Amino acid sequence: MGRLLHVYFNALFGGLGGLLGWMLFGELISPTWDWWTQALLGGVLIGALIGYFVVSVDAILDRSLVRFARYAAYGSVLGGAGGALGFWVGDWVNYLLVSTAGAEATLLVQITSVLARGFGWMLFGLAVGVSEGIASRSLGKMSYGAIGGSLGGFIGGAVFAWLMLVLDKEDSSYVWGQAIGLVVLGACIGALTALVEEVFKPAAIKVMRGWQEGREYPLVKTASVIGRDEGVDILLLRDMKVEKRHAVIQRHGQRFLLMNNNAPATSTLVNGEPVAQSAELHDGDRIQLGNVVLRFLLRAARERPRKPAGPSSR
Known part of the structure; x- marks a missing residue:
């Protein structure tokens, strides 16, 4: 999965979470309840579903049940908590504004209402982004997720609030506007969480041959474990020559080292050379673990401006 596909799938699953949240909100949340009860429980429901899918x-x-259970649990719990807080804060500020302004909703009040709901959902996006880093035990992923989730929550929440302002509550378009708004909210959180990671990740490895061929895995931890065990950071299934915890890629500042984790040196190669203990990685290096071939990609090297080609001689 390349960079654009990473962003695409995050947006797709985030939007799906928003759509399911809208459907269950209509079925489970009664309009006769107090507004704060609707906001809290509705926020928990919507937040848990978006967090569940995005994280x-x-x-x-990866089709990993163990990893899915861990990630889904963190995403649901923290997403639900963030959703409750964000929904309640946004609705509370909006309620105060409407009560103060009365029937005359000035442009300033409307803009403030949109920004307030955007800020409320920003808190939710922050919770979702952080939960992915907690689930993967990665400080780097947590920081990227916090930035992307906050941006996505604010933008998506503002779009949702704007739709609620411009659509007539008595018209059927209002209901569909809620659906569209929540889909946009989930998609924005998912897409921007992935986009920030793609932009700032220091390095990645790409599967050139083997299971999940074409997929890129970001290296955002100081030590990323590679193997067949479902608890590792980079999961390589379907090749029994890959050990459960075959190797570790360690980051030391701008340097990256491939450390053999007691796997056979003949099944751990860098550019065709066996690695018994460790080998420093450079941009474009070919890594082979068992029959799986990986490519090491360093962001700093790819951002470095190329030297202009000199005049050709004949």
């Missing part, structure tokens, strides 16, 4: 994207693509 579990990698585990779903």
Whole structure:
């Protein structure tokens, strides 16, 4: 899965979570309840579903049940808590504004209402982004997720609030506007969480041959474990020559080292050379674990401006 597909799948699953949240909100949340009860319980429901899908994207693509259970649990719990807080804060500020302004909703009040709901859902996006880092035990992923989730929550929440302002509550378009708004909210959180990671990740490895061929795995931890065990950071299934915890890629500042984790040196190669203990990685290096071939990609090297080609001689 390349960079654009990573962003696409996160947006897709985030939007799906928003759509299911809208459907269950209509079925389970009664309009006769107090507004704060609707906001809290509705926020928990919508937040848990968006968090469930956004945080579990990698585990779903890996088809790893163990990883899915862990990621989904963190995403649901923290997403639900963030959703409750975000929904309640946004609705509370909006309620105060409407009560103060009365029937005359000025442009300033409307803009403030949109920004307030955007800020409320920003808190939710922050919770979802952080939960992915907690689930993967990665400080880097947590920081990228916090930035992307906050941006996505604010933008998606503002779009949702704007739709609620411009659509007539008595018209059927209002209901569909809620659905569209929540889909946009989930998609924005998912897409921007992935996009920020793609932009700032220091390095990645790409599967050139083997299971999940074409997929890129970001290296955002100081030590990323590779193997067949479902608890590792980079999961390589379907090749029994790959050990459960075959190797570790360690980051030391701008340097990356491939450490053999007691696997056969003949099944651990860098550019065709056996690695008994460790080998420093450079951009474009070919890594082979068992029959799986990986390519090491360093962001700093790819951002470095190329030297202009000199005049050709004949």
